[in-house]
Amino acid sequence: MQKPLAKAILFDMDGTLVNTLEDIRSAMGCALSLIGFPPPSAETTKRVVGRGLKNALRGAIQELGVTLDEEEHQRLYNAMMDSYRAHPSDQSTLYAGIHSLLCKLQADGFALGILSNKEDELTRRIVSDVLGDFSFVWVQGLLDSVPRKPDATAIRQFLIRQGFSADDIVYIGDSEVDWQTACNVPCSPILVSWGFRPKEELQSLPGSMVVDTVHELEDAIYGIQREGSEKQS
Structure with missing residues (x-):
């Protein structure tokens, strides 16, 4: 049986899932x-x-x-x-298409998680307010006990807790901080251009994969999955 490359999809929150x-x-x-x-x-x-x-x-x-x-x-x-x-989420909304994408990923059995550099309590409140329809296996913001991104400690702790390896996850964000975080794990990164950084800035990062729409993000996630399956077939 073919084994997909990605078992878990981890997201940055601000500028990636939620326009805050x-x-x-x-x-x-x-x-x-x-x-x-x-x-x-x-x-x-x-x-x-x-x-x-x-x-x-x-x-x-x-x-x-x-x-x-x-x-x-x-x-x-x-x-x-x-x-x-x-007022943590008075004006904050999901980016167009994110709700449908998360529904599909959840239905297809991916473990979904969020890692933010926003303080943990605020992160959890915004997730509850704006992303309450979804069951994330892990939501973590900034904690005094864990270095902030781009340090990879938090993601490595997640991997140990869930029994995953770095090869099992994709990390999705909208900034150089998220790209560096993925590089530090190391795991596969995908960067979205609709967030808080100019597309040109993201494309200048070595080896970056940058997507412009949620449809392109979905294709990238499942393309990575297919590539992993093909390598092991």
């Missing part, structure tokens, strides 16, 4: 208002996200040309997080 941009912008705007600035633009927000919200806020402040000491930065970060925790 406006909720992040709103929370950042709450913080920046404390120093007299409006919310960041959508393009600025896209540029600075990906390595945790504290780093995203720091990047947005740097783009304003403002220098803050660590105590003031922490004050703004606390304000941002208070706002975000109060």
Whole structure:
């Protein structure tokens, strides 16, 4: 019997499954208002996200040309997080086609998981609010005990817990952080161009597979599966 290459599909959340941009912008705007600035633009927000919200806020402040000491930065970060925790998914929605894709993957027996650099509690709340129709075997955000992506510790822990090898999984994201995470496992990466990074940036990553639509993503997932089956036939 042929053995498929992929048993599990792991996803980044923001910019991959869920468009969280406006909720992040709103929370950042709450913080920046404390120093007299409006919310960041959508393009600025896209540029600075990906390595945790504290780093995203720091990047947005740097783009304003403002220098803050660590105590003031922490004050703004606390304000941002208070706002975000109060409104984690008011404007967040699944990207078009994602619901159908996840239904198909789940029906076909893939183990589905999510790994985000957003704090764990927020990640789980957004998954519950926006992705509550699905049974993920693993959902994890940023924990104090586990290094953030692109460190591969979290995925390696998942592999041990589920009894998988790196060859059994595909990791799907929308940024250089996700590509590097997959490389560090190492496992097969797929990058989507509808998220928070320009397509040209993603294509410049060595050996990257970049898809533009959910249909192309589905083809890539099942193409990888077929390739694995063919190699073992």
